[in-house]
Amino acid sequence: MNHKGVIRGLFFEIMPFIWKSSPARLLIMVVIRILDALQPAVQIYLTKQLVEQATVLFQGDSKMLVPALTTVGWQALFFLTSLGSRSITHMLLLVIKQKAQYKMDRVIADKCSRLDYIYFEESEYYDRLQRVTQGLAYRGLSVLDHFFLVLQSVVTLISLLIVLTSFHWMLSIGVLCLIIPSFIINMKLGQKRYEQMFRQTPSQRKVSYLMSLMTRRESAKEMKLFRLYPYIMDKWGSLYWKNAKEKTELEKNGQFYGGFSELFSYSFTALSTIVVLFISYTGSMTVGVFVAMIQTVTTAKDSIMLIAANLSGIYENALFTSDLIQFLHLPDKKQDKTQEKEVVYINPLALASGGLVVTGLSFTYPNQTEPALSDIEFHIKPGQRVAVVGHNGAGKSTLAKCLLGLYRPQRGQMLWKGKDIFEDDDSRAVSAVFQDFVQYQLTLRENIGFGNITSIDNEAQLEIAAAKTGVDMISQRLPGGYDTQLGHEYEGGKELSHGQWQKVALSRSYFNADAELVIYDEPTAALDPLAEAALFERFSELVEGKTSIMISHRLGSCRNADLILVLKGGRIVEQGTHEELLRLHGEYAQMYKAQSQWYESVAVV
Numbered sequence: 001m002n003h004k005g006v007i008r009g010l011f012f013e014i015m016p017f018i019w020k021s022s023p024a025r026l027l028i029m030v031v032i033r034i035l036d037a038l039q040p041a042v043q044i045y046l047t048k049q050l051v052e053q054a055t056v057l058f059q060g061d062s063k064m065l066v067p068a069l070t071t072v073g074w075q076a077l078f079f080l081t082s083l084g085s086r087s088i089t090h091m092l093l094l095v096i097k098q099k100a101q102y103k104m105d106r107v108i109a110d111k112c113s114r115l116d117y118i119y120f121e122e123s124e125y126y127d128r129l130q131r132v133t134q135g136l137a138y139r140g141l142s143v144l145d146h147f148f149l150v151l152q153s154v155v156t157l158i159s160l161l162i163v164l165t166s167f168h169w170m171l172s173i174g175v176l177c178l179i180i181p182s183f184i185i186n187m188k189l190g191q192k193r194y195e196q197m198f199r200q201t202p203s204q205r206k207v208s209y210l211m212s213l214m215t216r217r218e219s220a221k222e223m224k225l226f227r228l229y230p231y232i233m234d235k236w237g238s239l240y241w242k243n244a245k246e247k248t249e250l251e252k253n254g255q256f257y258g259g260f261s262e263l264f265s266y267s268f269t270a271l272s273t274i275v276v277l278f279i280s281y282t283g284s285m286t287v288g289v290f291v292a293m294i295q296t297v298t299t300a301k302d303s304i305m306l307i308a309a310n311l312s313g314i315y316e317n318a319l320f321t322s323d324l325i326q327f328l329h330l331p332d333k334k335q336d337k338t339q340e341k342e343v344v345y346i347n348p349l350a351l352a353s354g355g356l357v358v359t360g361l362s363f364t365y366p367n368q369t370e371p372a373l374s375d376i377e378f379h380i381k382p383g384q385r386v387a388v389v390g391h392n393g394a395g396k397s398t399l400a401k402c403l404l405g406l407y408r409p410q411r412g413q414m415l416w417k418g419k420d421i422f423e424d425d426d427s428r429a430v431s432a433v434f435q436d437f438v439q440y441q442l443t444l445r446e447n448i449g450f451g452n453i454t455s456i457d458n459e460a461q462l463e464i465a466a467a468k469t470g471v472d473m474i475s476q477r478l479p480g481g482y483d484t485q486l487g488h489e490y491e492g493g494k495e496l497s498h499g500q501w502q503k504v505a506l507s508r509s510y511f512n513a514d515a516e517l518v519i520y521d522e523p524t525a526a527l528d529p530l531a532e533a534a535l536f537e538r539f540s541e542l543v544e545g546k547t548s549i550m551i552s553h554r555l556g557s558c559r560n561a562d563l564i565l566v567l568k569g570g571r572i573v574e575q576g577t578h579e580e581l582l583r584l585h586g587e588y589a590q591m592y593k594a595q596s597q598w599y600e601s602v603a604v605v
């Protein structure tokens with residue numbers, strides 16, 4: 001984003017966003033800050049008064065005592081008012097920030113919910129997400145602090161400039177000139193910090209990843225077993241220090257140029273004092289006015305430095321929030337420019353019989369040249385049980401994700417009951433169990449109920465879904481039954497075995513009674529042989545009335561399927577029933593023979 005874009009984003013997106021999150025509080029803040037900003041001018045006036053009254057008092061005129069004490073009283077009153085307003089604004093700002101943070105986090109989560117799943121497969125996405133969340137937590141809302149400080153300093157400065165101009169116009173011009181070097185230096189530094197953060201995001205992410213390898217439960221087993229700690233720690237350390245040194249280098253430059261700016265402002269104050277001294281030499285000035293002038297110049301200089309620092313602070317933070325703006329402007333649907341507009345022929349007979357019709361489906365992952373799926377064609381009639389088999393990397397999971405509408409294929413069509421899967425997002429009609437299913441660190445009830453969130457409180461449906469996979473038995477052994485917190489991440493959570501978690505994931509898919517198409521990607525990989533056999537025995541009953549697609553490496557489990565699709569190198573190389581495929585003596589027959597031979601040889605041993 002260029003300078004203009006950053007400023008536009010700040011004024012037309014970030015500021016209105018913050019404003020809308022708490023307009024009344026912000027308005028009160030603005031009023032209090034403006035009143036507060038007039039304080040220095042009033043204090044300088046009162047100091048001048050006090051010095052002049054004290055001078056008269058020192059000359060032995062005791063009548064001046066009461067007015068002098070009154071001035072001290074006013075000073076104390078203003079001090080107390082400013083103290084009160086400071087704590088009010090502190091509290092107001094806290095609530096404003098909480099509200100804005102909440103709204104921003106919601107907007108980000110909402111955006112994530114709308115983005116195509118394919119974004120989540122890209123490293124650039126994670127880099128950006130890290131910058132966005134970091135930018136928000138540490139930067140986005142600091143704009144607000146900087147804004148208020150600028151507002152307050154500008155009002156203070158204007159009031160002081162009026163005082164200075166009444167004394168000598170050159171002093172006002174001099175004060176104003178101070179802003180230029182300070183602003184430029186701070187702005188350049190801010191830009192450099194942002195560029196550095198942008199450059200370092202991938203390696204920062206790697207630093208966090210390496211740290212998590214050393215601290216997280218999932219990796220602890222292998223880290224200890226393979227004695228990886230020293231190696232990973234070295235890798236983490238060198239990357240950590242590479243980033244840290246770059247940051248130190250930048251800050252060193254910052255300090256150097258910052259020193260210049262300080263020197264410049266000090267020279268100005270010294271020069272102004274000399275000018276005021278020369279003028280006072282003419283004898284037209286009282287001590288009170290002299291003190292007031294010096295104080296005005298110093299306070300005005302401080303206001304200028306504050307304005308410069310905070311303006312560049314706003315710019316720097318705006319650079320950080322520009323990532324947020326770009327993130328929020330990402331098109332929800334990832335448009336693939338290479339998408340071919342070729343018309344794909346669809347068999348009208350297949351279409352008429354309903355079910356799932358897939359024609360000419362091709363899909364290539366972003367940043368890849370080789371397609372993961374090419375020219376996939378098949379037809380599944382309503383209620384059929386289909387198995388998808390193939391070697392590792394053949395494209396089975398990719399096909400499942402395409403069928404679930406998670407990936408948008410570059411070519412071809414997938415029609416469910418005559419409607420394009422991608423265009424017609426009726427997610428309630430589809431359910432799935434993924435290879436890498438989620439172990440929600442929440443209650444067992446939620447872990448199952450998430451299969452159909454609208455029915456999460458339906459106790460009877462929960463019992464049925466749990467009974468189908470034996471989760472009802474697991475629940476009986478848990479202290480809080482279905483309301484037991486699962487997992488190890490939070491206090492009081494009960495951890496399940498991987499196979500038990502898989503049963504819970506299966507129950508989740510059964511919980512969606514409305515699902516007409518169910519896709520299972522290796523649903524029994526973690527189950528013990530008895531549990532797996534029991535599940536397959538009842539499989540027909542479990543998926544009764546639904547169309548099901550099961551990806552499995554265990555070919556024995558596919559024997560009863562109505563249709564078996566054999567994938568190889570992203571293409572369907574064979575399709576038919578178990579008997580038909582065996583008769584072909586092709587890929588499937590070879591895989592089946594290899595597996596059954598292994599079982600037989602194990603039996604002989």
Ligand SMILES: Nc1ncnc2c1ncn2[C@@H]1O[C@H](COP(=O)(O)OP(=O)(O)OP(=O)(O)O)[C@@H](O)[C@H]1O
Nearest residue numbers: 121365368372390391392393394395396397398399
């Ligand atoms: N996110 C991704 N980005 C790029 N390429 C990918 C991605 N996921 C998978 N692939 C590639 O796509 C191909 C098909 O992968 P897929 O996961 O569909 O295979 P699979 O048949 O399910 O394998 P397995 O049996 O091992 O689960 C592989 O060559 C794999 O390297």
